[in-house]
Amino acid sequence: MAITKVYPDRLDDHIQQAGLSPVYIVAGEEPLLHMEACDTVRRHVRDKGIEERDILQVENGFAWQQLTESASSMSLFGDQKLIELRMGTQSPGQEGGKALAAYATGARDSGNILLLSAGRLDYRTQQSQWFKALAECGVFVAIWPIEFKRLGWWIKQRAGRYGLELDQDASSLMAVRYEGNLLAADQALARMQLLMTPGIRITADALMQYIEEGARYDVFTLSDAWLGGDRPRSLRILQGLKGEGIEPPIILWAITRELRTLLSLHQHVEQGQSLDQACKAQRPSIPERRRPLYQQALNRLPRARLHKLLLFAQRLDLTIKGGGTLPIWQGLDDVILTLAGGRGPLTEWPAAYRVRA
Missing domain, CATH: 1.10.8.60 (Helicase, Ruva Protein; domain 3)
Known part of the structure; x- marks a missing residue:
């Protein structure tokens, strides 16, 4: 049976049209959309007259038999209950995987509703036996950040x-x-x-008089910005990361990882592979939704420039570790500007330190 996937903004319509499913998996790292998707399920459960709710918080040492006990125990207010299993970023592990797969076998007949909430579930997790077993008898709501x-x-x-x-x-x-x-x-x-x-x-x-600065960035948002060639946004995000106290080694790690990925993609494409084939060959593979960003970066950044940028990143890393004298944040500005298609370098730098001639 195919897995039913529903966008969070379509979840309410889906439940109204198809009725409640025995299982809902809400997974992702955007807090507002995640919270609202879970609230939508809870509201429809209440509207159906299901009053009892068991909340199971998965933490280190969580006893997975609690799920089995909750599913098998009678409700005090009727034949059905809502079971909320809050996994967060925890992995169920082998024991939890077995418990979840076992729950799925009787999910349709139990009359209960399972709401499993979790952080982002990667491709490997979505291929696991427990995930497929649950998703095939329910609905998967994947929460992605809004581009x-x-x-x-x-x-x-x-x-x-x-x-x-x-x-x-x-x-x-x-x-x-x-x-x-x-x-x-x-x-x-x-x-x-x-x-x-x-x-x-x-x-x-x-x-202007009603809002305040409220942006929140991470290194992955920064990567998407410069891969897509958005220079003003790339520099704005970099300054935002600096203001939030994100350390340069973390930013540099993200940059060098993407540089190596782009060099690998160049090599695969030059060997006659399509971009899709090259993206699938990466470990982990690059999701389809991000492949246009890599295509833009490949068109903009030849291999020689990527090699030069990687060498410059290594010099910055050496400085961070105390073995160099480069201005670190200025260097990160220069790298990001060049990656996004800007015209570096910073003119006051010694020629040997410049990213581009």
Whole structure:
């Protein structure tokens, strides 16, 4: 049986049309969307008259027989209950995998609803026996971060929930301010609902007095930005990481990893493979949704430049470890600018340190 996958914004419609499923797997690392997907399941469970709820928090040393006991114990208020299994970033391991697979065999007949919430489940986990067993008798809701190019549209739509109308510049401004932090963006819109006059179209100038800097970045967002050739956003994210106290070795690790991936892709493509084949050959393989970013970077960055950037990254690493004198953050700026298609180097640097001539 094929696994039913539902986007979080379609989950409510899916349940209304298909009814409640015995199992829901909600997995991902975007807190707001994850929370709302789980709330949607809970609301429909309550609407069906299921009042009892067992909450099982998976931590180190979790006893997996608790799941079996919860599923087999009678509800105090009826024949059905909601079982929330909160895994977070924990792996079920061998014991948990067996318990979950065993639960799946009787899930359709038990009358209970299992809501399994977890962090991001990678491809290997999705190929496991327990995941397939559960997903084939239920619904898988994968929570992905909203891409920056869609974020302005998402904020504009979200504002409509609060009775607010943002013009294009205002929604774009909020996208920049709250990238990677949807929860803060939603909270800002909720505050604006209380403070703004209903029915007024909100401009970027009017918005400035109601919002604060709320972006939250990570090194993976930075990689997507420079792979896609977005220079202003790449530098903005790098400065955001610096402001959040992210250490240079972590940023440099992410950069060098992608540099080696691009060099490997170049080699595979030059040997006659298609980009899709080259992406599948990587370990781990590159997801389809990210392959256009790598295609843009390959078109922009020849092998010789990538080798030079990798050597420069090694010099920065040596400086971080105390064996060099390069200005580290200035060096990271230069690398990111060059990767994103900018015209480095920083002119005040000695020629031997420059990334590009």
